[in-house]
Amino acid sequence: xQVIIDSSxxxxxxxxxxxxxxxxxxxxxxxxxxxxxxxGPIELPNNLFVAPMAGVTDRPFRxxxxxxxxxxxxxxxxxxxxxxxxxxxxxxxxDHGGEPAPIAVQIAxxxxxxxxxxxxxxxxxxxxxxxxxxGCPAKKVCNKWAGSAxxxxxxxxxxxxxxxxxxCAPRGVPVTLKMRSGWCAAERNALRLARAAESxxxxxxxxxxxxxxxGYGGDAEYDTVAxxxxxxxxxxVANGDIDSPAKAAAVLARTGADAxxxxxxxxxxxxxxxxxxxxxxxxxxxxxxxxxxxxxxLTAHLHDHYALYGETTGVRSARKHIGWAVRALPGGxxxxxxxxxxxDCRAQIGAVTDFFDRLADRHVRLPAANDALxxxxx
Numbered sequence: 001x002q003v004i005i006d007s008s009x010x011x012x013x014x015x016x017x018x019x020x021x022x023x024x025x026x027x028x029x030x031x032x033x034x035x036x037x038x039x040g041p042i043e044l045p046n047n048l049f050v051a052p053m054a055g056v057t058d059r060p061f062r063x064x065x066x067x068x069x070x071x072x073x074x075x076x077x078x079x080x081x082x083x084x085x086x087x088x089x090x091x092x093x094x095d096h097g098g099e100p101a102p103i104a105v106q107i108a109x110x111x112x113x114x115x116x117x118x119x120x121x122x123x124x125x126x127x128x129x130x131x132x133x134x135g136c137p138a139k140k141v142c143n144k145w146a147g148s149a150x151x152x153x154x155x156x157x158x159x160x161x162x163x164x165x166x167x168c169a170p171r172g173v174p175v176t177l178k179m180r181s182g183w184c185a186a187e188r189n190a191l192r193l194a195r196a197a198e199s200x201x202x203x204x205x206x207x208x209x210x211x212x213x214x215g216y217g218g219d220a221e222y223d224t225v226a227x228x229x230x231x232x233x234x235x236x237v238a239n240g241d242i243d244s245p246a247k248a249a250a251v252l253a254r255t256g257a258d259a260x261x262x263x264x265x266x267x268x269x270x271x272x273x274x275x276x277x278x279x280x281x282x283x284x285x286x287x288x289x290x291x292x293x294x295x296x297x298l299t300a301h302l303h304d305h306y307a308l309y310g311e312t313t314g315v316r317s318a319r320k321h322i323g324w325a326v327r328a329l330p331g332g333x334x335x336x337x338x339x340x341x342x343x344d345c346r347a348q349i350g351a352v353t354d355f356f357d358r359l360a361d362r363h364v365r366l367p368a369a370n371d372a373l374x375x376x377x378x
Contacts, residue, residue, distance in 0.1 A: 036071075037235055037258050039129055040174030040203035042102050046071035048248075048273045049206075051239055051263035052106045052131065052178070058092065059099055060304035061321070064297065065266055069273030072104065072259075074178075077133045080109025080118035092308060096126045106178070108133040110150070112163035119167045119175075130168050132161060132202075134179040134193075151183050151193060151212065158196045165201035174203035178239075181224040182211045194228045194236075206237035206261055216264070226255040237261050245272075245279030252280075268324025270297065288366040295356035298325050299349065306345045315345045322352060329359060329367065 037047045050057060050065045050073035062073035076093045084090050096103045105127040107118045119130045134150045134157060150157040165175045177197050182188035194205045207228050209220035220240030229236040238257035242248050243265035251260055266272050271289050278286045301321065306314040319339050326332035335355050342348045359367075 039072075039102070039176060039235065041172070042129065042174065044071045044102070046277060047259035048072075048276055049237060049259055049261040050074065050266060050273075051206075051261045052076060052133070053263055053267075055320075056267060058305075058308065059095055059097070060301055060308055061270070063099060063304065064301045065270045065273060066100065068271045068297065069275075069277045070262075070266075070270075072102070074104040074106050074129075074131050077106045077108040078118065078122060080107055080111065080114040082114070082117065082121075085121060094122060094125050095308060102128040104129040104131055104176070106131040106133050107164070109160075110156070112156075112159045115160050116163040116167035119164045119173075120171075123168065123171050123173055127173065129174055129176060130164060131176045131178055132164055134177060149183075149212070151179060151189060152187075154189065154193060154196070157193060158200055161197045161200045161202060169201065175201065176204040176206065177202045178206040178208070180208050180210055180212050181221065185211055188224055190224050191227050191231060195231055198232050198234055202234065204235045204237065205232060206239055208261075209238070209240040222251055222255050225251075225257055229256045229258075235259065239263065243272075245276045245285060248276045249280060249283075268321070268327060288368060290365050291356060291360040291363050294325070294366055295353070295360070298322070298352060298356075302345075302349055302352065311345050315343055315348050318345075318348065322348075326355065330362075331355070331358075 035047055037044050046069075048069060048071050050062060050070045052074040054076050057073060057076050059075075062075070066073055078090060078093050079085075085094075094105065103126050105122040105125075107115060107122065107130060109115045109118060115132070119127075122130065150160065161175070161177065168175050177194075179190055179193060181190045188211065190207050194207070197205060205228060207225045209222050209225055210216070210218065222238060222240075225236065225238045235258035236255075237259040238251050238255045239261035242251055242260050242262050248260045248262070251257065260276070262272060262276075271294075275286050278284070298321075302318055305318050305321065308314070309317055319336075322339055323336045326335055335351075339348070339351065342351060
């Protein structure tokens with residue numbers, strides 16, 4: 001179906017003002033960059049990363065986070081299976097139209113030759129960094145011995161790293177690796193694998209401080225990240241439970257890591273990156289963003305989302321992003337329920353506009369979560 005709302009469209013439907021990518025992504029309050037770093041030959045503007053998350057970190061979301069302070073963002077994982085490369089799902093994940101460099105693509109699979117082919121294929125489609133997935137805990141991935149399941153077979157894991165590095169090196173494309181601390185508490189082998197991966201030529205290692213057995217439950221631990229950082233010469237990235245500027249600073253201090261990678265905390269709060277950058281530079285918290293800015297960021301994001309997915313799929317998949325953005329706001333839960341009944345993108349944009357217009361009538365800045373909850377219960 002023809003998309004009826006374009007990412008470069010003028011005023012959004014609804015009773016509020018018109019918000020466009022240009023007007024809001026260019027006038028957002030400036031952020032203070034965290035220290036720059038390199039992945040192989042590629043220099044990044046800062047050390048604040050968006051974690052790859054299936055169903056979340058598509059191109060529109062990556063670009064939104066980078067416009068709000070993230071220095072680097074990795075794609076959703078792309079399968080190494082050649083027979084799936086032309087499917088609509090995979091082609092969307094590999095769509096980098098308009099995305100600024102560097103383009104980092106995460107690949108997942110279990111066969112070294114297939115993974116090498118996938119690396120070459122994605123380089124041909126614009127990737128300038130290839131990331132190997134050894135961190136996904138999802139059953140549908142691990143049941144096929146991909147993702148974090150590879151940590152149980154260190155020989156195969158390193159064979160994959162060697163094959164991918166061998167495919168990328170002639171093209172001048174660095175390879176990175178994302179892993180967990182181990183498969184289970186009894187076998188935290190991230191340090192051993194990281195050392196072998198560095199010897200095989202990876203340019204950076206990211207470690208999520210949970211085992212696969214934990215999934216996303218419990219608390220992340222950072223001793224494993226610190227041990228990997230102490231042992232490696234290449235940059236090491238800390239991931240897991242980084243949900244505030246103070247936590248980011250604490251994890252950097254605790255681990256000595258070169259960068260932090262933020263995942264779930266950025267869902268509905270992509271401005272967390274500029275908050276972290278400001279805190280790292282000034283040791284002070286930014287105030288909550290103005291309601292009108294949040295409205296503009298979300299509206300521009302929705303335009304991009306519809307442009308990538310089309311109206312039918314886009315309006316449905318956008319619901320989760322809208323839900324994350326409003327969940328802690330006054331009236332957010334009831335609005336999320338009403339949103340599920342909207343199947344038209346213009347109506348969806350209009351509903352979002354009305355919601356934030358009403359919020360802006362009462363608040364100049366986004367109310368804190370505890371303020372929102374007290375208003376809901378009052």
